Amino acid sequence: MIHPALAPYANLAVYTAMGLFTVTLICFALYLAARTRPLGAAIVAEARTPVSVSGSHHLAAADSHVETPEQSPPAAAACDPRDSRHARQIAAVAVNLTYLGAACLLAAVVLRGITVMRPPNGNMYEFTIAASAAAATVYAALARRRHWEWLGAFVTGLILAALMAAVLLFYTGAAQLLPALQSYWLGIHVTIAICAVGFFTIAFPLSLLQLAQRRRQTHPTMAGHRLLAVVPDAETLERAAYGMNIVGFILWTFTLITGAIWAQEAWGAYWQWDPKEVWTFIVWIVFAAHLHGRATAGWQSRRATYIALAGYLAVVANFTLVNLSSTFAGMHNYSGM
Known part of the structure; x- marks a missing residue:
């Protein structure tokens, strides 16, 4: 027995997940960009900022102990291994969006299963949606626990590509097997x-x-x-x-x-x-x-x-x-x- 009235909701959950993972991919890309910002100029700017406004000699003293980018060692031009506050905020948004995207895919799988009254894995479309949900769930469970935000852009990119293939190439209407x-x-x-x-x-x-x-x-x-x-x-x-x-x-x-x-x-x-x-x-x-x-x-x-x-x-x-x-x-x- 099939419940066709639920099929549009299952599809809507898939489309919603695609939208969420698109934004998630952008957020993870921005997170990587924030973390890969060179530190040389930032270090100099921070060192040149006076602690107080009691006199210009404070700024001069700071300048005397600051290496220019040309004089600084190679490590100063590297990327900061620690997240800045801005990067952490972007990562938090991206991970939360990953949770929402995974939840939407799981909802799509459940709704599809209720629609066809069987395990929703009987064709390529259903398999792709379910496998994407599995990958998203595994990554979401590991992202914050292991601080794998740096992997998010790559995983969500694969998931988004799979969902696009499912919708554009593999789509099959709800039917009995x-x-x-x-x-x-x-x-x-x-x-x-x-x-x-x-x-x-x-x-x-x-x-x-x-x-x-x-x-x-x-x-x-x-x-x-x-x-x-x-x-x-x-x-x-x-x-x-x-x-x-x-x-x-x-x-x-x-x-x-x-x-x-x-x-x-x-x-x-x-x-x-x-x-x-x-x-x-x-x-x-x-x-x-x-x-x-x-x-x-x-x-x-x-x-x-x-x-x-x-x-x-x-x-x-x-x-x-x-x-x-x-x-x-x-x-x-x-x-x-």
């Missing part, structure tokens, strides 16, 4: 996959930033690294990405297991070499290689990071190319996923 998909395994199997993609999505920009930060640390004289001055060091980024990928890998393992059980129940066999099954296993293999390489002594962390990035790209390919290309036509095609 084919009988083959009307199983409680749909809610279990696909929901676990959605949660896994949420964690992988957070790990992806962390891995990219780690590579950039490691290059910055290796070549400190290279220009164009002002943004990376506000990002944690490469080792911290690598540990954070590794933690996200571990959780995602565990969830993806259960995705494989539950998918095999559902396949046996629906098709009479645990494995059919269906393109969707094969690509899901490829994703599992790639992330397994990443975790193994990261734990193996002698492996360069950069090499393991490249494998993790390849794993996320395999996730994207599994969702887009395998679903949309006739080259990968298989037993999953009727599901739209």
